[in-house]
């Protein structure tokens with residue numbers, strides 16, 4: 001542990017708040033406030049991620065020391081740490097809300113690992129900061145388990161994400177009104193240590209632009225380019241535009257991955273958009289079970305569905321426009337910024353098409369055939385409750401003979417897909433006919449590529465996961481953990497380390513949502529209360 005090397009560039013190179021007390025306040029002329037984590041009474045390690053630990057050179061045995069638990073609960077600071085909370089603002093649900101900031105996240109320091117890579121260590125739930133506004137700076141076990149498991153599950157799925165190093169319980173109770181309906185209750189408190197090369201969000205730039213702190217805005221942009229986009233070279237107007245275009249590309253790629261695996265972020269406010277295109281803030285997120293583009297897990301968003309599955313790409317674009325507006329004063333011209341926004345549309349459109357083609361096992365997207373084939377499938381899926389993950393995974397085993405025309409004459413061709421339907425007994429002959437007709441066209445398309453079935457299956461299985469962090473699975477692990485039993489959290493982490501592999505003894509974790517979970521809180525409905 002004491003071998004960690006820190007290089008705290010953010011606090012070294014950027015101006016901080018002159019005040020050092022913890023009380024919530026408006027912080028101007030600064031990018032952060034120094035604030036140490038609050039000590040907790042009985043820290044207890046629930047789980048850690050060996051892959052995340054390895055990124056900063058920590059071994060398995062390092063993670064099992066009492067010091068590891070002390071440090072990542074906030075009870076001990078290592079030499080070289082210089083804790084701070086960042087100042088940022090944001091658009092929440094489309095409205096500018098002013099200063100937000102790390103209200104319960106505290107950055108411990110920036111580790112430089114043996115390969116020279118920078119990893120910022122950040123505790124979430126570590127106590128009051130100047131940015132806590134009226135809240136308590138804490139996090140509960142329920143939401144911390146969700147954050148920890150999903151961060152690592154996403155990493156193993158190949159989705160750009162912040163990482164989770166550790167999850168500790170604090171031994172303290174935290175009061176939460178889960179559905180904001182006047183029923184507060186005590187829940188166990190917890191702290192997650194996250195890691196990312198940078199936790200800077202769109203909102204870090206926005207707050208400076210809105211306040212007209214333009215010199216500081218430029219300083220933060222220059223710092224970001226120098227630290228996280230060094231290949232762009234010396235900051236200049238042209239560099240700023242290149243930078244924005246790169247943020248457009250990485251953001252598009254991130255959302256394409258979400259669409260590939262069926263992830264719904266749930267609260268895509270501009271303060272939850274990472275400048276590195278990493279998925280950040282695992283709050284009221286959810287995994288698409290039955291394919292329904294209008295689905296959102298976030299109860300706070302139930303009426304508008306702003307952040308539902310099908311809107312994610314459009315919202316990311318809207319958020320990028322807000323970022324472009326924020327850096328406009330450094331460019332002074334609208335046109336090049338507008339053109340940069342087109343990069344997003346371009347990268348998203350083409351990337352999404354290629355991604356869908358790969359999900360279907362094609363070598364590459366062919367507009368003439370695939371445009372209709374894909375859109376017809378996406379029209380078919382919501383007609384009856386169809387589990388997205390199982391549908392695509394099982395599509396690989398639909399029997400389409402190599403080289404020979406796929407007949408798709410009767411129901412038997414659909415057999416592997418039956419597992420994906422929530423009420424298979426209710427499939428009407430008309431629906432089956434439509435699906436079989438689609439499968440027939442799909443078969444013709446596959447024959448055209450001529451990839452041998454086993455090769456195609458392998459390729460499909462590398463992009464269509466078997467195991468995702470189904471909402472009800474996380475909830476079952478939470479129920480057990482709240483009763484003091486952490487085994488399922490660890491077991492889920494293990495399963496999610498190999499999401500594309502068959503794990504015969506873990507088949508039950510690949511099953512579609514059971515009926516009891518359809519309307520249960522935590523499984524299909526989540527609030528922002530965490």
Ligand SMILES: Nc1ncnc2c1ncn2[C@@H]1O[C@H](COP(=O)(O)OP(=O)(O)OP(=O)(O)O)[C@@H](O)[C@H]1O
Pocket residue numbers: 100101102103104105124131132133135136137138139267271272280281282283528530
């Ligand atoms: N319990 C809390 N105490 C203090 N501030 C909070 C708390 N919960 C949320 N906030 C703050 O409210 C704002 C919006 O919250 P949001 O739910 O997006 O973030 P979060 O889950 O706390 O954290 P992050 O985005 O860092 O993952 C942020 O400024 C956040 O720090």
Ligand SMILES: [Mg+2]
Pocket residue numbers: 271272281
């Ligand atoms: Mg947030």
